Amino acid sequence: MSFKGCSIGIIGFNARPIACSAKRLGAKVYVSDYWGDSDLGACCDDWTAINSPAFDKVEEMKVSQALVENFRAKFIDCDIDYVVVGSGFDDHYMALKRISENWQVMGNTGSRMETARNPKVLSKLADELEINYPNRLIANSKSSLIRACKRIRFPCVMRSIHSGGGSRIHLLLNLEQAIELYQQKERKNPVVIQEYINGIDASCSVISTGNDVKVISIQGQLIGMPSAGRNNDFVYCGNYWPLEISRSIQSKIKRVSESICKSIGLIGSNGFDFMIRDDEIFLMEINPRIQGTLEMLELSSNASILEMHLNACNGRLPTKRIELKPVVKMIVYARHDGICPDLSQFPHTFDLTPTGMLVERRSPICTIITIEKSLEAAYGIACKIASSIQMECKIRDNENGV
DSSP states (O other): OOOOTTTEEEEETTTHHHHHHHHHHHHEEEEEEEEEOSGGGGSSSEETTTTTTOOOOOOSSSSSHHHHHHHHHHHHTTTEEEEOTTTTTTGGGGHHHHHTTTTBBBBOHHHHHHTOHHHHHHHHHHTTTBBBBBOOOEEOOOOHHHHHHHOOOOSEEEEEESSSSTTTTHHHHHHHHHHHHHHHHSSSOEEEEEEOOOOOOEEEEEEEESSSSEEEEEEEEEEOGGGOOOOSOOOEEEEEOOOOOOOOHOOOOOOOOHHHHHHHHOOOEEEEEEEEEEEEEEEEEEEOOTTTTTHHHHHHTTTOHHHHHHHHHHHHHOOOOOOOOOEEEEEEEOSSEEEOOOOOSSSSSSOOTTTTOOOOSEEEEEEEEEEEEHHHHHHHHHHHHHHHHHHHEEEHHHHHHH
């Protein structure tokens, strides 16, 4: 199916990679994004962003609602064939109802997204498939927090009920630390106390029609990487391929991902996060939409994951296996508050924070994607570029007296 000349709306926390993919397909592209990065405009015909001085922010709303309302306000009179959803809606799928009132959404329905994010459903499916799912309990008071920690046992993690990209997740080593962290919360919202699994972080990217499923790739995840500017926390810092795991583990991950896709009836592009510990796999979560691996996979294979997604939503799976080259995607985070340099001077960079913008410590600066003959070479180059960017931010910080 040709998408040349189609008008595609893209809505997501970081919509640029999907927008660029749609533009490569020859589509007209309209975007509602959070960041408003300086390389977004080259990927679309028109755009709006929450974090951009060019447009008014939608105050007192969740980011998901703001993305939707910005899209409606900007493009309500545009003739858009359909809308593709990126990150930011996994646990806020109800916000998409306002989009489906006016446009066709190419992807999972809200009910399927809800099912895919339901821990009780995932725990049951994991039992049926004879794999692991982390033990977890909800705590909504100091006393229930203490009981949950004692039942789960240390080390464990405290996380918000909804947390994307590994944010708001903390490792707990003892009860005193758990109580102190809970009491620091501004609002005593419920928290999840979850079993801590130490192992290899992996994800599986699949394309599904609801009845038929094709695994596209299994890749490693970069989580809390000091080389990316994080301090061994749980924040998502990117992906890499190939992931060196046994054939039996690969087969198990494929089998589980395919089975769950069919059980829930997921369509289009979907991602499954796993933790690999010895010969065991733990199902961690499902991302029922296009994942952050899209651009990495497309650039390292010359295939179009977005085209596969759109075709699968129309009932057609890809027939050919994609061939990937060793690749690393690394999100670079600021080590301290600083002024963003001209990121266009650095090779292999995407999601470029505008030059001169103040970047707060621990915030993302840009994304690096390196493709080389070996994974070691790709990772080494990504680390060097990340270090240079962080050093340039420090120099500009000193020059401007921030």
